[in-house]
Amino acid sequence: MDNKKNTISFVASGDSFITRRLPSYESEFQQLSNLIKKADVRFTNLEVTTHNFEGFPSALSGGTWAIASPDVLKDLKSYGFNMLAWANNHTLDYSYGGLDATYKYLNQNEIVHAGVGYNLAEASQPKYLETPYGRVAIIAATSTYHEYMAAGEQRPDISGRPGINPLDYSIIHVLSKEKLNQLNAIEKAANVNGFYEQGVKEGILNKVNGDFQPFSRLLFKEGEKEGKYSKPNSRDLKRILGRISEAKRQADYVLISIHSHEIGGNSLDEPADFLKIFSRACIDEGAHAVIGHGPHVIRGIEIYKKRPIFYSLGNFIFQNETVSHLPSDYYEKVGLDNNHNVADAFDKSTKNGTKGFSSYPLAWESILPFWTMEGDNLKEITLYPLDLGFGLSRQKRGWPTLRKNEELLKRLASLSSKFGTTIEIEDGIGKISF
Known part of the structure; x- marks a missing residue:
């Protein structure tokens, strides 16, 4: 400097x-x-x-x-x-x-x-x-961003995909035990998770963490403080923080x-x-x-x-x-x-x-x-x-x-x-x- x-x-x-x-x-x-x-x-x-x-x-x-x-x-x-x-x-x-x-x-x-x-x-x-x-x-x-827009990883045997640097995130909806039971009843009556449950059974889809209850593409969790919260995707966060670590040693x-x-x-x-x-x-x-x-x-x-x-x-x-x-x-x-x-x-x-x-x-x-x-x-x-x-x-x-x-x-x-x-x-x- x-x-x-x-x-x-x-x-x-x-x-x-x-x-x-x-x-x-x-x-x-x-x-x-x-x-x-x-x-x-x-x-x-x-x-x-x-x-x-x-x-x-x-x-x-x-x-x-x-x-x-x-x-x-x-x-x-x-x-x-x-x-x-x-x-x-x-x-x-x-x-x-x-x-x-x-x-x-x-x-x-x-x-x-x-x-x-x-x-x-x-x-x-x-x-x-x-x-x-x-x-x-x-x-x-x-x-x-739409999912297809995310850039893809380069591999030794195949090129990567052009696109943006993504920061994905997850959203968790919190409901009381009573309301979560009501949601579960609605899901069963309307068969909202039928495709997901069959996919898990056949080994095609991964089972959602047991702390969460899926409802279509939404995730719900029991809690006293109702509402929603979100958190960054750990893989994307780790990649971006790694780039900051690199940059702070290469720049002022x-x-x-x-x-x-x-x-x-x-x-x-x-x-x-x-x-x-x-x-x-x-x-x-x-x-x-x-x-x-x-x-x-x-x-x-x-x-x-x-x-x-x-x-x-x-x-x-x-x-x-x-x-x-x-x-x-x-x-x-x-x-x-x-x-x-x-x-x-x-x-x-x-x-x-x-x-x-x-x-x-x-x-x-x-x-x-x-x-x-x-x-x-x-x-x-x-x-x-x-x-x-x-x-x-x-x-x-x-x-x-x-x-x-x-x-x-x-x-x-x-x-x-x-x-x-x-x-x-x-x-x-x-x-x-x-």
Whole structure:
């Protein structure tokens, strides 16, 4: 590390669901770009595939089949980003051809990127950014994905499978003894577990741990405190922690990116139990920050062992309704046919903007944190509110602008207080001091 400067600065955003080119380098863009470029390390999460339809649409998608021209990567660089993750629920929207092309265009644009690879070892490996003030590693994973999207292990006798770095998890539902007996009676009456029981009998399926009662694909357990809890998959957790162990010996700083839609209670802004367990384990292993995104809203900030965990930074760019094409699967889902176009499809799916994210104001405001470290010590975090244009037409909303927003910061402060974090608010800007 350069002795002339013992501090290093970071800025991170949430999801960049970018499907349009920057219209101009206007003053609002310049103001935001200048702020981002003040940091040494500048991270965003790319939530689209970027290619010229080299891949065909997958049978399953992350919701919208997310595609954009590779030229949008130039716009992300114009903002100042020099590091990104792209392990998320849209990575394989255009199958392996889309993955391969996106990988190619990211490399052509010389952007450090992590979380996706041609086998599991590559998808999970740390990627490194060289700065004058320290070498920085990024490791990226996602807990929100279809099973086929997970990268496969390489073997001596066969190649691995391209895909994302997965963080799987299990959910346990807890019921009282009385209710568990009622559930068991319902299962017997409806023969919910017939296939499972026959599979176990024939040796095709593994028997569920005796502490749990299966109900279709759900697991139930007896307990006094009813509800649900989740925990990370031990194999995935071990693999990711092993990569952190490697990276902390190869770099001065280690960042973890995790894309996670899953919720802990009944609200998008509450992280799942497994995400909290995972994030703290990453810090325990040596990570310097955990950067969360995925639910398209902000979540609280935890300072754990003097390291930040951003459970979700919301959206940075959100242009999910201006993709150029959609496959027939999407049209069929909303009751349309080949005589219709993308505008028809989005009008129908959102009921002309009255349902979905287009009508949800919390998806259109978010936070951009800027923090500094001196050696291993976190010095200060400044929180800049962003506005993405709620209420504008779909072709105009989705670009971020800096806005002083005390109500947003108060909401973030309330969410963060659950983790013991205090956010000071002054003149529309938030600060966490140490």
